Amino acid sequence: MKKVAVLGAGSWGTALAIVLADNGHEVRLWAHRKEHAETINDTHRNNKYLDVDIPKEITAFSDMHQTVSGVDAVVIVVPTKAIREVCSELNKWIDPKTTVIHATKGIEPVSLKRVSQMIEEEMDIHYEDVVVLSGPSHAEEVALRHPTTVTTSSINLEKAKHAQDLFSSDSFRVYTSDDILGIELGGALKNIIALGAGISDGLGYGDNAKAALITRGLAEIARLGTSLGANPLSFLGLSGVGDLIVTCTSVHSRNWRAGNLLGKGNQLDEVLEQMGMVVEGVRTVKAAHQFAKDQNVEMPITSGIHQVIFENKDPKDVVEQLMNRGKRDEMDDLAVLLKERYSE
Numbered sequence: 139m140k141k142v143a144v145l146g147a148g149s150w151g152t153a154l155a156i157v158l159a160d161n162g163h164e165v166r167l168w169a170h171r172k173e174h175a176e177t178i179n180d181t182h183r184n185n186k187y188l189d190v191d192i193p194k195e196i197t198a199f200s201d202m203h204q205t206v207s208g209v210d211a212v213v214i215v216v217p218t219k220a221i222r223e224v225c226s227e228l229n230k231w232i233d234p235k236t237t238v239i240h241a242t243k244g245i246e247p248v249s250l251k252r253v254s255q256m257i258e259e260e261m262d263i264h265y266e267d268v269v270v271l272s273g274p275s276h277a278e279e280v281a282l283r284h285p286t287t288v289t290t291s292s293i294n295l296e297k298a299k300h301a302q303d304l305f306s307s308d309s310f311r312v313y314t315s316d317d318i319l320g321i322e323l324g325g326a327l328k329n330i331i332a333l334g335a336g337i338s339d340g341l342g343y344g345d346n347a348k349a350a351l352i353t354r355g356l357a358e359i360a361r362l363g364t365s366l367g368a369n370p371l372s373f374l375g376l377s378g379v380g381d382l383i384v385t386c387t388s389v390h391s392r393n394w395r396a397g398n399l400l401g402k403g404n405q406l407d408e409v410l411e412q413m414g415m416v417v418e419g420v421r422t423v424k425a426a427h428q429f430a431k432d433q434n435v436e437m438p439i440t441s442g443i444h445q446v447i448f449e450n451k452d453p454k455d456v457v458e459q460l461m462n463r464g465k466r467d468e469m470d471d472l473a474v475l476l477k478e479r480y481s482e
């Protein structure tokens with residue numbers, strides 16, 4: 139049995155805390171609001187975020203020092219916009235030997251940093267030692283112990299394996315990878331495509347359109363990721379196509395649901411207010427749009443979703459624009475990227 143701290147008491151932090159508690163670990167779940175931690179301890183429920191009973195082995199805290207003292211691992215699961223603030227506080231109290239895992243899916247606008255890079259900037263930890271946990275895993279299903287598969291990835295494979303050992307169970311199968319770049323990008327960028335799948339459904343389009351978005355979305359994710367140095371095969375894995383499928387097709391997905399409301403004609407502000415939970419794709423689309431320009435990589439779907447969300451463009455016009463792009467060979471650029479990578 140290990141002591142593990144989970145920072146972030148939203149839906150995903152709570153579900154991951156349950157996986158760890160089921161594995162016999164002593165789990166400390168940190169909430170940034172004192173009243174939130176007290177409610178979890180008093181009721182063993184976290185109703186706003188997840189409709190399940192929380193095992194007694196999980197204790198909620200709001201004091202960071204108490205939360206992380208003596209733990210073997212810390213799992214950071216706050217929204218991307220809170221990563222820097224939480225990590226800079228964590229850095230005051232964490233023992234340098236502690237394994238640092240994050241399960242957040244986003245890219246920071248303007249700086250274009252991935253979460254592991256933000257962690258390195260805010261903490262006394264080498265980037266190589268940070269672990270990400272990512273894959274097709276809706277909190278609602280994980281909390282019901284439905285079969286789920288994810289990947290833990292770090293340049294330091296020993297750390298990725300440590301995370302694999304902590305989380306692996308009968309219902310939660312964990313693979314490892316050393317391509318943290320590809321795993322983080324896959325997990326973050328799929329949220330943009332899920333917004334698009336929701337918009338498409340909201341407009342009344344069907345399964346053909348969604349399959350097109352998933353497949354061509356994967357192509358542009360792989361295009362950007364490979365141009366940044368990720369292993370193209372990672373995008374065929376759990377944190378690539380796996381997470382794209384689950385997020386674009388599940389009613390649990392907040393990104394899909396937000397997109398669906400946008401497609402039905404609602405305004406972004408009212409959609410986000412209605413959601414009440416984090417919709418990471420909205421900030422990530424800003425970052426990816428900038429990334430694509432900087433890298434000179436074509437990301438037409440991302441650009442279209444940016445136009446709908448931030449440039450007030452009618453989604454139907456964006457669909458028309460996507461359908462009427464110049465004719466091309468399906469594998470054009472991907473074949474070139476793969477050839478470049480494997481020709482040495």
Ligand SMILES: NC(=O)C1=CN([C@@H]2O[C@H](COP(=O)(O)OP(=O)(O)OC[C@H]3O[C@@H](n4cnc5c(N)ncnc54)[C@H](OP(=O)(O)O)[C@@H]3O)[C@@H](O)[C@H]2O)C=CC1
Binds near residue numbers: 146170187244276418
């Ligand atoms: N939900 C899911 O199924 C999955 C989510 N993820 C990823 O996990 C990350 C977290 O998402 P999720 O748990 O779903 O989000 P939720 O919207 O369910 O919860 C967000 C949590 O973060 C807290 N929070 C907000 N701001 C801060 C802050 N400044 N400091 C500390 N805590 C803060 C909120 O607290 P309060 O409300 O009290 O302010 C709330 O407890 C995201 O990157 C998401 O993409 C990944 C896989 C699956």
Ligand SMILES: O=C(CO)COP(=O)(O)O
Binds near residue numbers: 273384390393
């Ligand atoms: O990442 C997720 C599932 O793997 C959760 O996606 P949403 O944030 O869209 O709910």
